[in-house]
Amino acid sequence: MSSVRPYRQIHRRKSRQIRVGNVLVGGDAPISVQTMTNTPTPDVKATVEQILAAERVGADIVRVSCPDVESTQALKEIVRQVNVPVVADIHFHYKRAIEAAQAGAACLRINPGNIGSADRVREVVKAAKDHGCSMRIGVNAGSLEQDLLEKYGEPCPEAMVESALDHAKILEDHDFREFKISVKASDVFLAVAAYQGLAEACDYPLHIGITEAGGLRAGTVKSSIGLGMLLWSGIGDTIRVSLSADPTEEVLVGYDMLKTLGLRRRGVTVISCPSCARQRFDVIRTVEVLEQRLAHITTPMTVSVIGCIVNGPGEARETDIGFTGGGNGVHQVYIAGQPHHRLQNEEIVGHLVSLVERKAAELEAAKAAAEAAETAGDTVVAAE
Structure with missing residues (x-):
């Protein structure tokens, strides 16, 4: 009913735009809402049902874990049965990334510095380019590289930003720029400071979240404080509210945050x-x-x-x-x-x-x- 007053306006950080399947992330695209399945990925029926449930409450993107061959084999059938873009969660196995790209993943969540030699990175980048995949560099305070922990003494915003930029440079050196970055931590202060530092250091789209936030009530409060601070200051192109709860709850809470700040309306x-x-x-x-x-x-x-x-x-x-x-x-x-x-x-x-x-x-x-x-x-x- 009411028009936007000046004190309600949020000026979003200007970021470059990438594509995750049919969803644009960054630039002037709406802030997208994500969640992640918690079913065993090889259980195609259960995983598809969970993704479809997330779709019904408005999920724009859904991530699935692909830790083994059975998961990437199932991914092809999962992608065929759902409507939203699917992100394949990869950690250390570069072959899983290649298999996921071939299976139809819209995006690979992978840190290129963790998968080995330059040849392996080159193969993953080629697979992503060949199959139209974007990537997400996902830095987490709980799994920072040992050399950065030795350099800084503990997880800190500077270490997380340095890790993110190091991974980004690897992809840039392979002429790949279709990626977004996250620097998550369960500590609200650490996560917010890391995202603020990263937002100043690059123009890549940022996936924001407070990782391992907790159960439905406490996790919602914790995520609302951290993500609210970032969104209020214009930082964030896509969000996930990480809750120990049904994935649909993550989506609903995410939309409530965006609605409260006037950044996106649904329902x-x-x-x-x-x-x-x-x-x-x-x-x-x-x-x-x-x-x-x-x-x-x-x-x-x-x-x-x-x-x-x-x-x-x-x-x-x-x-x-x-x-x-x-x-x-x-x-x-x-x-x-x-x-x-x-x-x-x-x-x-x-x-x-x-x-x-x-x-x-x-x-x-x-x-x-x-x-x-x-x-x-x-x-x-x-x-x-």
Whole structure:
């Protein structure tokens, strides 16, 4: 509803752009949301089901682990059955990288300095070029090179940035620049400082994350603090929220972060009060059920659910659909910020879902009409 105010604007770091399958990363592309499967990759059925579940909640890219031949053999069938680009997670086995590229991986997560001789790097780069693969250099504070640990004494931002740039130079020396970089740590301060240093040192797109963040609640908080600091300062072209939880939760939390910062919108954003003695209906239960029943909506939209009239009308002015608790079980519904009609208690969730679905259909129809008009205009110009 509201326009962007100056204090809400985030100026993203300018980075070069690469392609991960059909997803653009960096430049002016939307910040993409990633997750990773936790099924055994050779179990094609289970892995495909997990990727498809991640797709349904909006995952742009999904990474799978490829530690052995059985995994890279399965990868070809996995890629065939899913829609999102698949990143093959490779660590030390250069042959697995080549096999993954041949199997249809859109990107290889690999540190070229870890796979051996220049000849091996050359073979991996050739396979990536031949099969249209990009790469991700993934530096982790827990697995820094021994020489850097000896040089700096411990994992530190300078060591992580140096590691990333060393790996990048190897690819650059082989005339390969289709890569993004990450410098992850489980320590929020270390990760943020490393990303800040790397952002100043290069223009490659950055994949950001706080690694091994923890379970759903604690990991969400930890990741939100670290990634929020980076995103707020314009750093980050693609994100993964690393949680000890279902991969779909990583995607949902990632989108919530981007929505909160106004960087990307998907689905319904519910603005609700924590509830208090002034509430005129059960706010907590209403919001819980409402969010579940609106999970299928992908159209960006805002809905406010406020328990009483203290803040309700003000919040409603800023949302597409607003709901404010009133006396005697009669509540006020707002449309486009304006009072529209009243509603009884028992109808709350079903009625709001109906309003949201109707609004989503209207917005999608308007979007389709605008795109059709633009296409028609382009056709006329081309004909002239």
